[in-house]
Amino acid sequence: MISPAAAYRNLLLFVLPALAVYLVFAVLPLATSIVMSFFQTSGASGRTFVGLANYERLFTHPTISARFWNALLNNIQYFAIHLIVEVPVGLLLAALLTSGKLARSEGIYRTLLFIPATLSVVIVGFVWRLIINPLWGLVGFPLLGTESTALTTISLMSVWQYFGIPMVFLYSALLAVPNELVEAAKIDGASGWTTFWKIKFPLIAPQFGLIAILTYIWTFNGFDLVFALNGSAPGPNYSTDILGTYFYRTFFGSSGQLADLDLGAAVATVIFLTVLLVTAAYFWLIQRRLKSYSV
Amino acid sequence: MSAPDRISDLAIPAARRRQDREPWPVERIIVHALLILFVLLAIGPVLIVIINSLKTTPAIFGGPFDLPTAKTFSLEGYKRVFTRGNFIVNYLNSLIVTVTTIVLTMVLSTLAAFALVEYRVRLASLLGGLFVLGIMLPIRLGTIPLIQMMLAWRLMDTLAALILVYTAMSVPIAVTLMVTYFRTVPTDLKEAARMDGASELRTFWIVLPLVRPGLAAVAALTMLPVWNDLWFPLILAPSRQNQTVTLGVQQFVGQFMNDYPALLAALTLGAVPLVLLFTLFSRQFISGLSKGYSK
Numbered sequence: 001m002i003s004p005a006a007a008y009r010n011l012l013l014f015v016l017p018a019l020a021v022y023l024v025f026a027v028l029p030l031a032t033s034i035v036m037s038f039f040q041t042s043g044a045s046g047r048t049f050v051g052l053a054n055y056e057r058l059f060t061h062p063t064i065s066a067r068f069w070n071a072l073l074n075n076i077q078y079f080a081i082h083l084i085v086e087v088p089v090g091l092l093l094a095a096l097l098t099s100g101k102l103a104r105s106e107g108i109y110r111t112l113l114f115i116p117a118t119l120s121v122v123i124v125g126f127v128w129r130l131i132i133n134p135l136w137g138l139v140g141f142p143l144l145g146t147e148s149t150a151l152t153t154i155s156l157m158s159v160w161q162y163f164g165i166p167m168v169f170l171y172s173a174l175l176a177v178p179n180e181l182v183e184a185a186k187i188d189g190a191s192g193w194t195t196f197w198k199i200k201f202p203l204i205a206p207q208f209g210l211i212a213i214l215t216y217i218w219t220f221n222g223f224d225l226v227f228a229l230n231g232s233a234p235g236p237n238y239s240t241d242i243l244g245t246y247f248y249r250t251f252f253g254s255s256g257q258l259a260d261l262d263l264g265a266a267v268a269t270v271i272f273l274t275v276l277l278v279t280a281a282y283f284w285l286i287q288r289r290l291k292s293y294s295v
Numbered sequence: 296m297s298a299p300d301r302i303s304d305l306a307i308p309a310a311r312r313r314q315d316r317e318p319w320p321v322e323r324i325i326v327h328a329l330l331i332l333f334v335l336l337a338i339g340p341v342l343i344v345i346i347n348s349l350k351t352t353p354a355i356f357g358g359p360f361d362l363p364t365a366k367t368f369s370l371e372g373y374k375r376v377f378t379r380g381n382f383i384v385n386y387l388n389s390l391i392v393t394v395t396t397i398v399l400t401m402v403l404s405t406l407a408a409f410a411l412v413e414y415r416v417r418l419a420s421l422l423g424g425l426f427v428l429g430i431m432l433p434i435r436l437g438t439i440p441l442i443q444m445m446l447a448w449r450l451m452d453t454l455a456a457l458i459l460v461y462t463a464m465s466v467p468i469a470v471t472l473m474v475t476y477f478r479t480v481p482t483d484l485k486e487a488a489r490m491d492g493a494s495e496l497r498t499f500w501i502v503l504p505l506v507r508p509g510l511a512a513v514a515a516l517t518m519l520p521v522w523n524d525l526w527f528p529l530i531l532a533p534s535r536q537n538q539t540v541t542l543g544v545q546q547f548v549g550q551f552m553n554d555y556p557a558l559l560a561a562l563t564l565g566a567v568p569l570v571l572l573f574t575l576f577s578r579q580f581i582s583g584l585s586k587g588y589s590k
Binding site: 002007010011012013014015018021026027028029030032089092093097099101102105107111112115118119120122123126127130131135160168169192210214217220221224227228244247252261264268269271272279 | 323326327329330333334336337338341343344356359399402403407409410411414415416418422425429432433434435436437438439440441460462463464466467470495522523524526529530540544545548558565566569570574577578580581582584585588589
């Protein structure tokens with residue numbers, strides 16, 4: 001047996017390299033961002049503590065705050081479209097893949113269906129812009145060029161790319177449903193439909209919470225597809241601006257807007273809190289309840 | 296791609312195998328028809344890019360959904376990508392960044408996960424929890440301090456900056472995933488090794504072959520987000536000689552807006568390696584995805 005002292009020493013030695021990289025390049029920058037958001041950098045004279053001034057500017061300055069609320073609302077819509085479309089599609093495909101009627105082709109379907117999720121957003125954005133290009137005649141209407149349809153269009157492109165992820169989560173959960181339960185239902189004369197909704201579905205229900213929270217985190221960190229399609233001031237008229245592009249513009253600057261690192265840090269902190277609060281609430285409230293029901 | 300492509304640790308139910316021999320009932324046809332529909336939706340756009348990259352410009356717009364014929368076939372796009380673009384350098388950069396990140400992540404996370412499972416002191420569960428939290432950590436929000444760090448350490452605009460950040464980004468899920476694999480290693484084996492006087496590092500080395508499937512899952516899971524990321528290459532390594540494929544293609548798309556054969560060729564070249572790798576490792580990827588996030 002290893003003595004407790006030796007166990008502590010070994011643990012630290014083995015964990016330290018991974019922990020150091022993780023702390024220095026992931027945790028520390030985030031923490032520094034939060035600290036930065038309370039300061040103002042002014043030329044060579046260095047930093048001064050300004051309290052909540054950056055936040056005040058973010059929430060009340062006429063143009064800065066208008067763009068921020070716009071990006072936040074767009075981001076909520078971006079998330080909602082992902083959730084509403086991806087989950088039913090993922091569930092349908094996972095159910096089809098595990099329906100027991102596929103034999104050998106199951107793996108082929110699964111791999112092909114996941115291919116969009118392996119593409120880079122540059123390709124996704126380009127190919128869909130090409131397909132819905134009015135020149136090609138599939139859609140005779142500028143979906144991306146119209147304020148009222150642009151965000152939904154981009155969201156659906158992203159859904160097309162990532163529907164494989166909820167599919168895989170639900171597929172793995174369905175495969176893990178004990179076969180005896182399904183067989184027993186069959187013997188009792190239950191149809192495939194009844195077996196799915198009465199037996200399999202309740203068992204995979206916790207997955208929906210996980211999918212929702214991961215989709216939330218990923219969409220609130222969204223940037224790539226919007227940037228690839230519309231650049232850092234995503235139009236028309238900022239109608240496709242989300243928090244990621246707003247954040248990028250704040251610290252990187254864009255035409256008509258100077259780069260502002262301190263304000264950028266405040267934006268990062270607000271996004272972080274938005275993600276953190278919802279995630280924490282989810283784990284405390286929903287996950288705990290789901291866990292207590294599952295055997 | 297058939298038999299070995301399944302998730303191996305979940306057996307195929309006997310009932311399912313029996314069904315293979317039945318004739319084609321209506322239900323089975325519907326399942327296949329629906330899946331084929333979704334597969335077409337998933338890979339159709341990708342095929343459009345590949346097919347049109349092999350055609351002349353008039354043919355691309357004359358019949359975007361036609362296969363190339365002897366008359367319309369052209370490799371001009373590919374030629375122009377290699378003469379005007381920066382593709383060889385982009386590929387090398389992506390390869391260096393992705394492979395180094397994968398290797399570093401595998402080494403660091405395996406060492407850490409071994410210790411977290413092995414030394415069951417209180418600190419171990421605390422550290423384990425810290426890594427689990429990291430899965431949810433939106434690392435991009437720490438970008439501003441990361442820029443300042445990289446500037447201070449003279450790592451700005453280097454591949455090393457990308458590798459460090461990506462390793463930090465991949466380590467939490469990799470550690471969490473490897474912990475689940477190390478849990479399955481029988482204690483007897485480790486005790487026997489220690490009885491023979493093996494050091495802790497030697498014991499680690501002895502059990503390592505048993506967690507090989509975990510290493511494959513970590514590699515598969517790390518590869519995609521790193522290769523396809525647009526955010527950090529744009530910010531931490533934007534210069535021409537340090538661009539990764541994703542950023543290179545993005546800039547190429549911006550520069551050669553009207554040269555469709557070249558654009559489509561660039562997009563094809565950017566996508567093909569990952570799609571192929573994913574097809575080969577889809578089983579590891581899918582089991583990694585569902586195991587890693589279901590914490």
